[in-house]
Structures are given as structure tokens and as C-alpha cells.
Amino acid sequence: MITGYFNYWVVIILMMMGFYIVISDSNLIKKIIGLNIFQTSVFILFISMSKVKGGTAPILIAGADVYSNPLPHVLILTAIVVGVSTSALGLAIIAKIHRAYGTVDETIIHEQDDLQDEN
Amino acid sequence: MNPRSSLILREVCRLVIPAVMLFALYVQFHGEYGPGGGFQAGVIFAAAVILYALVYGRQKAQRILPTETVRYFIAAGVLLYAGVGVATMLLGGNFLDYNVLLQGHQQAQHLGIFLIELGVGVTVGAVMIAIFYTLDEFCE
């Protein structure tokens, strides 16, 4: 029982640590890094479920008859691409924010916006 | 030219970059048998170009592979992929049903997969290069 779920539990802890960075840190770049960690950990969750004990990679060869499940691999390949696209876009927005505000810290940005409202 | 890169680094890269590009081609066309495919190939090819740009300076990379060209490739890959789908429709199959492309269904599948993997590779490589160019230009 414990060994059966150990993988999943560690992965969940990793996911939550990434998620924590996203929602707690005020630095915009670090949030993106947190998002990466969160998503990569979700990928590990998917790949964990595809594994079959004693199986091999799903490339058909003579002599092997137990293969791990290829479908989660395909899904995660797509998800990795989605992840890097999101990061690239997020970073581009950050670069522009830096030019407009001179900072990449959420708290300072909010202060600047509030100041502008008062004037 | 990037002044920070030393002579040795440039000479090493002169050897490494073509090798990486060859590897990209191998990955592109070997995906049916081993791990890899268009996506990985595109990324590796882009990595080679980015490495070149880092060592020799972006302007020099852009003289060989101009931004405009990259932009065409970005669109071309998607159009090739979707174009295969349109072709299968015109040949009487469903969207992306490769079986109508050729007589034997395995050959047809091979052709379809080859073409769409090529589309993936072209777009992914071009996109990575374009994003790098743009970010680096913005940096100045």
C-alpha cells in the first residue's frame, strides 16, 4: 500500500510547492518559475500512471511484450509544449511590464497604480 | 560580433554547431523508430542557431537567417500540417485521415506522418528562434 502510492504522494508535494511559489511570491519572474515547477510535477503524475511494472518504453521490439502506456506520454508531450508557450508569453509580458513600470515586483506595481489613481 | 566570446569558444562552436544541426535532422527523420520527432528536432535546431547567435552575435545569425524568413517558416509549418488535413479532405477522407494519401495504408500513414512531423519541426524551430531574436532585440 505505502510503496504503491509513495510516488504519487511525493509528486503531490512537489506540485504544491510549485503552486505555493506561484501564489505567494510577489516577483513576476519567480511566479512563472513556480508555474513551471507546478506543471512539470503534474507531468510526473501523468507519467507515473503510464508505468507498468516490468514494462519497457513503448517502442515495439522483438523480445519485449510488456510496454508502458504510450497515451499519457503523448498527452504530456503536448502539455510540455503548452507549458513552454505559456512561459514564453508570460516572460514577454514581464519584459514589457518592466519597461512600463521599471520593476517586476507585483507589490511595487500595485503601489504605482494606486498612486496614479490618486493623481 | 560578441566581444565576450573567446577565440577558443568560437572555434569549438564552429565544430559543434554543424554537428548539432545534423543531429536535429537525424531526430527529425528517425522519430518513427526511436524517441524523437519534429518537435524535438525543431528545438534542437533552434538551440544550434541560438548557440550561434550567443557566440557570434545575434546580428550575424540574422544575416544568415533573417527575421522575415523565420516569420515565414513559423506560418509555413502550421500551413503544411493543416494542409495535409485539407489534402486528405479533398481526396475524400476525413480531416488528417492519411490513408487516402496513397494506395497502401501503411505507406500512406508513413507519408502523412513524415509530412506533419516536418510541419511540426519547421514551426517549432522557427518559433523558438523568433522568440529568442525578439527577446534579445528587446534587450538592447
Place this chain on the structure above:
Amino acid sequence: MLAHLPALQVVIPLISAPACVLVTRANWAWLLATAVSIISFVIALLLVHEVSEHGVLSYHLGGWRPPLGIEYRIDHLSAYLLTIVAATASITMIAARESIKQEIPPEKASLFFSAYLLCLTGLLGIIASGDAFNIFVFLEISSLSSYVLIAMGRDRRALTAAYQYLIMGTIGATFILIGVGLLYMLTGTLNIQDLQQRIPAIVDSRTLHAAFAFLTAGISLKIALFPLHLWLPNAYAHAPSMITVFLSATATKVSVYVLLRFFFDLFPQEISLQQFHLGKILLPLSIIAILTASFVAIFQENIKRMLAYSSVAQIGYMTLAIGLGSADGTIAGMVYLFNHAIIKGGLFLAMACVLLRIGSVQLEDFAGLGRRMPWTMAAVVLLGLGLIGIPFTAGFVSKWYVLSAAIEQGHWLAAIVVVGGSLLTVLYIWKIIEHAYFKTPVSATRQSQVILEAPRQMLLPLWLLVAGSFYFGLDTSFSLGFASTAVQALFH
């Protein structure tokens, strides 16, 4: 070619997006985007016809039968939503030229319209798809492109709004991905019809409960359901005007559709409602959303922001209707979605007209606009009546059905909130009318400024929406009739 309609619905905008990047002239890019939007609308109407004649259409992408391959599945519900999205897209694009010319530099126009086409592709793809993972992929296409489109707003706050939306949206999408992954883990399939067959057997699994929870949280983020709505007001307020028109009428609506597709179809609706108590989650949140967001809207000085808060409240009405858990409630929610797309799309289009002519949508700058932009302001008044829910408008029809569904369920609190929310709506709409018609500009520069009425290219689509708001207040054969058939199919 008719057999390929489900694929063409999505593939045509998909192909035109890269094609648009290659177009160099701003006007041609606009023309391409407009033409594609109208073609999509025509295809959506053909699909409505096909579905009414032949029932559910299933299209096997790649020629592989589901669940091996990906299936496009057009039933009444998807045809209904496709029509709404494609119609909004057409009207937005027809009206968009002047406004976008002013807000987007011409050399960026082709990329901008390409991003718009991608967003349209994503939204249509979500609706057409019958595969849970494919929905995730197209959700990301529409989300990524909307982050870009929002970031193109003129104010620097558009950037922070887009960033905030990107973070929240990605969290939402990742939650949906986790949910879909858990479902796959339990059943071995991603096809929605196949999942529907397999879920009743595993209804006691704790993993299924977790999947349900993650899907609920993820979709709620995308819908902007209270308290996960924080991204929406800034995004709508600072996006380029025409993008606000487009997104307000489509993006959250499609998310509401995803909610229905997942919880009334993928999960059989009796399981969602009885085992997982979806109604008990949705109802209180919706009630709070309607009351607080309407209340906050009253105090907004930026009218686009006011209308954005109003959208949060209006989304509350839809989820409230769905949360009632009856077929009648869900039908009411769908009618509400349809009518609100017309009314709110129209109101934001009027704001685009105002922004085009006076460069501001601050309340104080509305002073005297009633005389200077008579057609635009008259449209605001008439659409405002619809938003409030005055009889003979489409807004009345939708509120009426939500109200009667609430009463039918004996849910008196919900009924009171529906009426109370309308009273709050009167307050903020009145603020606009008061400024436009009963105040004179304070600053001398505004007083002497020559303000032209909006161009005809924008007024015509605007008044088309006004006409729609009244037409669908009287003739409900499509909005109500088609929605009923759609929902009845879900409730068997």
C-alpha cells in the same frame, strides 16, 4: 462537403491564422479576419440546420473511430454555442476596423488579427470537441491568444491585467488537466461519450471525487465565478475595445458551456447533482457573485470596468440558473447566456464608439454625450433596459425564466436575489444615463471639443445588437426553443 462541416468550422479559422501573419496590409488582414468570421457563422448556421434535421453529428478526426481517435461531436448544445460565438465574431469584426486602426499600430495589425483568429479557433474548437484532452488543448489556444489580445490595450495596466489573467488562467487550465488526468486514470479513456458510460460504475471512487473537485475549481476560474473572478474586471477594462466586445460575449460563455459539457454530459447530470452536490456549490457562490459584483459596479468611475463587474454578476445569474439543478433552470441559464451575449456585447461596442471619439470611458467624460453622440447613447439606454430586464427586451425573457425556475424549485432566496440584482443594475445603468443626458461637461476643453457621432460602420452593428435585444425579447423560438432541445437531450 456537408459531412466535413464540423471539422471546417474549426479548421478554416485555424488555417487563416497563419495565413494572416503573411498578409502585410492592415486592411487586408482585417478583411480576412472578417471574411473568416462570417464564413464561420454561415457554417454554424448550417450545423444548426444539420443537427435539427439529422440529430447529433459525429466526425472522426484522422479517420480513427473514438475512443481511439479524437471525435468532433456536434449536438444541439454545441450548435447553439457555435452560433453565438460565430455571430459575435462576425459582428465584432465588421465593427472593428476604425477602432483597431486607432488602438493598434498598423504594422502590427496582421499579427493582431492573427491572434484574434487563433482565439476564435480555440473557442470554436472547445465547443466542437468531444474529447476531454482535446478540449484542454483548444482551451489553451483560446487562453494564450486572449492574454496577448488583452495585453495590447493602450494603458500599461493592460499588461498587468494580462499577466494576472495568464497566471490565473494557467492555474485553472492546470487544474483542469489534473482533473482530466485523474478521469483518464480511472477509466482509460478521454472520449466524453465513453467516459459517460464508464463513470457510473466508479462513482464511489475517492479519486473520482478529487477529479470532480479539480475540474470544478479549474472551470470556475475560467468562468470567473466568485471568488475566482479577480482577473476579469481588469482584463475587460484595459483590453483593446473590440477585444472586450469579443471576449465579453464569448470567452466566459464558452467556459459556462464547458461546465455544462463536463458536469451534465461527461459526468451524467444526476451524478453531478445528487452525488457531488454541484448545485450546493454553485448556488451560494452565484448569489454572492450577483450581489457583491452588482454592488461594486455601482461605484466604478471607469464604465468599461463597471460593465466588467456587471459581467461577473451576470455570470452569477447563469451559474445560479444551472445550479438550480432542474432542466428548466439549465434552459434558463442557456437563454440567459444567449441574451447576455447580445446585450453586453452591444454595451461594450457602444463603449468602443465612445473611446474612439473621446478617448476615455470615465464617467465624468460622459457628461453631455447624450446630445453629442445621440445614436450611441440611445443604444446604451436601450441595451441598458435589456440588462436590467425591462419587459419586451431579451433581458426580461432571460430573467423571467431564471426567476420562474427558482420559484419552481422553491428556492425563494435565489428568486429574491434575481429581483434584487436587477434593482442594483438600475442604479449603475442610471448613473451612465444621468451623466450622458442630465449633466454638462465640467472642464472647458471638453465643453468646446467637437465630438462626432461614431462612424456608421460601428453604429450599424451596434444597432443590429439593439434590434436583437428586442427581437429576442419577443420571438424566443431560437433562443429558447433550441436551448430547450439542447438541454432536454442532456437530461434525457
Place this chain on the structure above:
Amino acid sequence: MDIETIVNISLLTMLALTVVVLIRMKSLLAIALSSGVYSFLSAGLFVAMDAVDVAFTEAAVGAGITTILLLVTIAITGREQTVSKHKRFLPIAVITITGAALIYGTLDMPPYGDAKAPIHTHVAPHYLTQSSEEIGIPNVVTSVLASYRGYDTLGEVVVIFTAAVGVLLLLGNAAKRSGRKQ
């Protein structure tokens, strides 16, 4: 304990350590590099779990491209992280609830590596047993990716295309482009 389990556990431990270190670090440069390390380690884990294609991609994208993009962005915005953490309580509450929901969800999951789990008995066996006849190539991941679920992959290409359009639209030096054309 077999070798597979040992590899798994050590990689997972290293992953966890990397994140813990990363959360406490202040220098953005070091954080970006550690996130690259994280990706690289997960790529190793993917190999251990038979997902060679995924590992390849994760190494190229997560450890390679993403890290380069992060470094370029940091070059634009400046290296040091400004120290101002305000929120603590709410984020911890959120991740505790989310994590608890997931742990609860694991309780009825098929155990790790179980060959009788539903995902190994429905749909996937068809790919493994029939693809050599229906498609005719040995890499089943490629078969599924490029043919059975080829439409998802088209979507994936469109996603990355969207990212490019977005970056060009946001940062592209449009003035220079049109200037060159005239």
C-alpha cells in the same frame, strides 16, 4: 527493493530538495538555473518510467529553451529579486486544501505500476497491439501522436504558433521592420 525503485526514490528526493532550495533562494539567476536543474532531474525520472520521448522533450524544452528564455528575461529586468514577501497565510491554506484533496484522491487510485489498472486495459492495448499493422512504425508514441491523436498535435503546433504571434506582437520591433521595407 529493486534498482528501479531506488532510482525513483533518489530522483524524487533530489527533485524535492531542488524545490526547497529554490523557494528559499533570493538571486533570480540562481533560481532560473535551479528550475533548469529541476527539469533535467524530471527528465531523468521520465526515463526511469519508460517515457523516453517525454524525457527527451523535457530536457530540450524545460532545461534548455525555458532556461535560456528565463536568462534573457532576467538580463532585461535585472538580476536581484526584490525582497518583499507579503502573503503567507492564504497561500499556505490554499495549497494545504489542494494538496489534501489530491492525497485523498490517491486513496482509490490503482497502485503505481499496476498492469491491471483501467488505463492499461482500455484503448491503450489497441495502440500497442494494432499499431504495427495499422500504422507500421515501431515507436508507438509517434503513432499515437502523429496519427491516432494527430489532431491534438495540430493543436499543439497551433499553441506554439500562438506563443510566437504573442511574443512578436508584444515585443517585436515593428518600426524597424516597416522601416526596412520602405
